[in-house]
Amino acid sequence: MDKKARAKERREKRRQEISLLRTIPYSDHQRWWSPDTVAVVTGANRGIGFEIAHQLAMDGLTVILTSRDTGVGDAAAKVLQDGGLNVFFHQLDIVNPLSIETFTDWIQQSYGGLDILVNNAGINFNVGSDNSVESAEKVIETNYFGTKNMIKAMIPLMRPSASGARIVNVSSRLGRLNGRRNRIGNLTLRAQLEDVDSLSEELIGGAMDTFLQQAKDGTWESGGWPKVFTDYSLSKLAVNAYTRLMARILSDRPEGHKIYINCYCPGWVKTAMTGWAGHITPEEGADTAVWLALLPDLSISGKFFAERREINF
Structure with a gap:
């Protein structure tokens, strides 16, 4: 059996394992959430974001589906509402400070805050073997700075609870510091980004600016x-680094006000972003995000996951 065939076999085996895990209901002890639990999913009008919103709503939460485009976002929410799910739409453009401010005011007034934030909104202009950097500024502004700004805006609104609030950042293995492919060649910068104790917003932003x-x-x-x-890749590396930084900062919060933050790679998913060239479905790609958002284990924060398994940054 060649390497591609073995990889395909491993993916299929893991797919079956996760499909089985999704059919196992949460026990009453594990189910810390209720219909009053509010989850916000950014960029949720299609693809992975839509499926994350769908699965969270199927688990009985109140879900706020957001989209930059009002028309498609409203239509996506109505699809889920027609299925009897507790899903509501609000416009949100994560690179527009006024849009974030408007959304912040709305969710505070409407719900008094939120319990779960899933940062899914993101863009990519390279498909296949393409590797243009013509849109680099827009990609990093959206995927990193937009995600960071949402986290900063939502943290003050995350409602206190014994179970803690959750932030899940949709990232990518392409953003790993020490992956076999796509690692940063600058050893000094890599070492600085690896050291979580000296990691800072200025360091991450400085690398992106350079x-x-x-x-x-x-x-x-x-x-x-x-x-x-x-x-x-660099935009997701920044997201991964910021996840680790925020986990360190948020770890000092007192009991009852804890916020747990993690990131994950959904895999190569069949969506518009991949040119429909992926090898897994949006349903499978959304699974780990939902699992992290609802995880009963309160000790997990600042980690990177794929297929419900922790992987190295």
Whole structure:
């Protein structure tokens, strides 16, 4: 059996395992949430985000489905509402500060806050073997800075509870610091980003600014940056690093006000973003996000997961 066949066999076996896990109901002891639990999912009008919203609503939560485009977002929410699910729509553009402010005011007035935030909204302009950095600024502004700004805006609104609030960031294995593919070639920068104790917002932002400047002046290829899906990979590396940073900062919160933050890779999913070239379904890609959002284990924070398994950053 060749390497591709073995990989396909492993994926199918893991797919069957996760399908079985999804059929196992939560016990009363595990089920810390209720219909009053509010989950916000960004970029949820289609693909993985839509399926995350769907699965959370199927588990009995109140879900706020957000989308940059009002028409498609409203239509997506109505599809779930027609299935009897407690899903509501609100417009949200995570790169627009006024849109975030409007959403923040609305959710505070309507629900008094939220319990779960799933940062799914993101973009990618490279498909297949393409690797243009022409849209690098937009990709990093959306995938990293937009995600970061949502986290900052929502943390003050996360409602206190014994179970803790949850933040799940949709990321990618392409953003791993020490992956076999796409790792950063600059060893000094890699070591700095690896050290969670000295990790800072300034360090992460500075790395992104350096790359963007080099992308503009045409010197990025000699900068030691990833060679495939370069801007997307770096945006997700920043999300991963920020997840670890925020887990460290949030760990100091007192009991009853805890917030647990993790990130995960949904895999290569058949969506518009991948040009429908993925090998798993949106339902499968959404599973780990929902699992992390509802996880009863309150000790897990600042971790990176794929297929419900922790992997190294």
